[in-house]
Amino acid sequence: MFVGDQTLHGKEEVRQYMAKAYLEPPNFSVETIVAEGEFVTAIGKIQIKDEDSQSSDSSYCDVWRFQNQKMVELKVFVIPD
Numbered sequence: 001m002f003v004g005d006q007t008l009h010g011k012e013e014v015r016q017y018m019a020k021a022y023l024e025p026p027n028f029s030v031e032t033i034v035a036e037g038e039f040v041t042a043i044g045k046i047q048i049k050d051e052d053s054q055s056s057d058s059s060y061c062d063v064w065r066f067q068n069q070k071m072v073e074l075k076v077f078v079i080p081d
Contacts, residue, residue: 024049028060040064046078057081 008014029045042062047055058078065073 022048023051023053038066040066045081 006017008017026049027047030042031044032042034041034043041064042060044060046058046060048058049055058080060079061077063075063077064071
């Protein structure tokens with residue numbers, strides 16, 4: 001899910017989105033991880049294949065928020081390279 005794209009609620013909505021959005025699992029490369037308080041941020045590169053099996057490269061930043069040892073929010077920023 002990309003910021004501004006849509007909001008998903010619960011595990012099942014996330015599973016459904018991923019089944020539609022990714023024909024195969026994307027390849028991630030993590031360059032930096034920062035953890036502070038209830039937030040964890042990962043910055044890196046992502047490679048996604050489209051319907052024609054063509055790969056596209058992007059930079060990403062994921063920001064996770066945790067409460068009571070559970071993820072309660074995720075914001076994803078993706079910028080095509």
